[in-house]
Amino acid sequence: MSLFSSMRDRFRASSGNFATIDAAKAAPPPSPLAPVDLTDAAQVTGVMEIAARIGEILICAGTANSDARAQIHLVASSYGLHYCHVDIVMNTITIHTAIGTGESRRNLHVFRVAPSLTVDFSRLSAVDRLIRSIHQGTTPPAQAEKRLDEINAMGPPYPRWQVLLGWGVMGGTFAVMLGGDALVGVISFLVSVLIMGINMWLANYRLPPFYQNVTGGFIAVVPAAILYNVAAGYGINFSPSQIISSGIIVLVAGLTLVQCLVDGITRAPVTSAARFFEAIMSTGAIIGGVGVGIQFSSWLGFSLPPLATIAPPVYHHVPLLIACGSIGSAAFALACGASRIEVLVSGATAAAGMVFYYFVVIPFGVTSVIACGIAAVAVGLAGGLLSRRYMMPPLITMIVGYTPMLPGLSLYRGMYATLNEQMITGFSNLAKALAITGALAAGVVLGERVARRLRRPKYFRPYSAFKRLGRYSFRRAARLTQRAPRIPRVPLSPFAPRVNRPVLPPKLGPKKPSKSAESSAATATPPPSAPKEPK
Template sequence: MASGVERVLGERRATADAVVEAPAPLQPIDLTDDATVTQVLDLAERVGEVVLASGTAVTDTTDQVEFIASTYGLSQCDIDVTYNSIRISADRGPTLPPASTMRVVRQRSLDFTRLAAADRLTRRIRRELVPPEEALAALDEITSAPHPYNRWIATFGWALMAAAVALLLNGGLLIAALSFATTTLIDRTNRRLNRRGLPFFFQHMVGGMIAALPAVLVSSYFSHLHLDPALIIAAGIAVLLAGLQLVGAVEDAITGAPITAAARMLEVVMMTGGIIAGITLTLRAAELLNLTVPSVDMAPGRDLTNWPMKLLAGALTSLAFALACYAEKRALAAAAFSGAAATIFYLLVQQAGFGPIVSSGAAATVVGLAGGLLARRALTPPLVVAVAGITPLLPGLRVYRGLYALLNDEQLIGINQLFSAFAVGCALAAGVTLGEWIARDLRRPRIVKRFGSIRRPRMSSQ
């Protein structure tokens, strides 16, 4: 008979933030059967591939892989997760050689519905002890299923996010409308280029060119409207950098995964460099055509001016990001609440006299807490709520400003902005981690009383 822990977890469909210690499996596999052991390791690695491809941190991915392997009796496993690979070595006892396998993560896709489905499959495996072949078939259905929304819905999500970012940065409705149209063009163009196999660096370059073009046209022909064209570029940059793992890179560095942290940080730098190249090419072409070149020195004012609009914009930014990443409908409200909370806490802490680093950390702590508490009600992994929640804080803009300054012979400003970007990334990662810990700690008396001890995340072997 299943234990009370498993029965309650099954009824509530708890998410991956409350992994409990694995009891002895009810029907452990035959460790002498190489085929069955290979099936279990393949299942664990493929689930790990889904969560890692969605931006999950190394330690959480390791926990997920270990959770599945231990369910079938492979409790003594050495697991090594890096940026694009998962390796498992399972100890089968003193009389059998260890079983080892490796899987390379070739594609990364921000599909939060697939992430949530893989998480529910993990819970079902523990609750029902699903045979490995049946679990693999279920995972095949998850990974081969089409996106839950039409691609035009995802495009609408990215465009809505750009419009919300423009409002968040004190832009008016006209700037928001221009940002919406510009981002729609960027997304549809990059989708076509992606189908043709163009590397992401050049896709971001094209995105930067498209983002800068409306700014040039507004400066040259519609200057009488007194619009700030830099906000159009800022909104486009925020969307292009939204899926990159600046905060994830810092979180991996904090939790002891330096190899993956370095790889993710390099990805952020390279993709930002592509955006800068595209913007620079457009501005240089405008100069040759004797058009007015807008300033791109973005230092957006983040204060409590018109705070109801900014609160709404923060909620829309997070909701739109979750929608663009194919989050389940029930997760959208949780993402919007998290974004609104992050926005208002950031503005309040900054209004109290603290700088952007402390303000970002305080807002991220609220996001992590919301992710830990709301995700259980929304039946979705906390990562979805946390990643969407920090989106209105716009961590990628500082990386852009730093690299842009360096490429324009403003070394002091560039280095200052890059260090500031790293510090903000540290504050965001630390805040989210602390908030999730607080959420677990708030639930611990109830969980320990009913379920037993909680397993703490295991450090990566990197």
């Protein structure tokens, strides 16, 4: 990690406070010379392979197709390969270009398949720094390949116990944010650690994520139901729905359910449809696990209480809710491998979104769907500006910032009502959860686009000056010349106006005085009289 942190400090002073996607869409690399031989098929293919490997890491981290495509173009053009075609569909990357002309023309293709989508912020930050260094022109292709090998071989930045601690803090603080007390927070902390610990153990045996989500949903319900009935026997009352909802949020946060809708908004419908179906299947697995847990708890004799009406928050509790949401989001960033500064910035982004949610949107009496969408705009804007200020990928603040607003409670209420033959209530809650997800996606994309417009670098338009120059014709230039009397003219030019012609110099020789000069001289000083002769 010291190598990549030194790279970040090295390029922080030389580059502006903008993201790599801003540089990709604003201007080509600063060097006009190609560092590779564009007529050599081996060197061109090597550049395309580097760009495809970078795009693979971006896609696995959840980057939208349009942004990944732009950054692939940036890497290729930084090495001189300005003319190449990039196509991304789901998890496949295809890059095409042609070299040579005539009979020596050759078509080159690079095809790469990305593995499954996993939220890993450490690799995303490392590849973002690599893209910056390539754009600065300080990383040749051989060194870029070596760094990509190092990024692919990177292990988790934190030990497993620290990752589990982050998941536990996330679950405990979110349970308090949903209205629980200290006891609910402690129980949610333990349940979240148990859920993610078992899922990590199952992942070592290569169990598909579908069954991991089913297991997580089951574990989120059964301990909460057992502890509720045991505590009720001692006269202690708490709401198990907050514990179950926090466990659902912990599971849903790693699915990037919102990111699949971002692809549809940014005009990648095929990828969006495929990812959305995958996210729906994973979410359905969580709901199925919750349903199995509810039935299993009832079979054991530990039934859950009926759903209570959700009361609006009291305003003197709002600062506590904002603090819990911010701490939980920062813990989620830590569990996903973010660095220290990225954890702090992500927590500040989530806090900004919740402040906007409670103090700006909710007082107007709007519904929760509209409130989440408007608050997501603030999350995208604040996260985009803060991420550009601290030289980190904006995707991190986007994913972490809207996590406190994920509809975990709506998913649980919909599943519980459906199992208890309240179909209208159940389907309305499930539809509400889907609507909140879409509103979060639309709002966070809009806010990030506004931040991109505010902090974008100057666009490189080399032909704009020539276009402005072409508006001035020869006749207009001639008219401007005639209106400017200070323009020097050639003496005695036949095209120069007579009023500006210089006066001819006087001829050499005796000069005869004019009559007016003689008369004026006579009146002014009379001539002296001649002396008289003596008689």
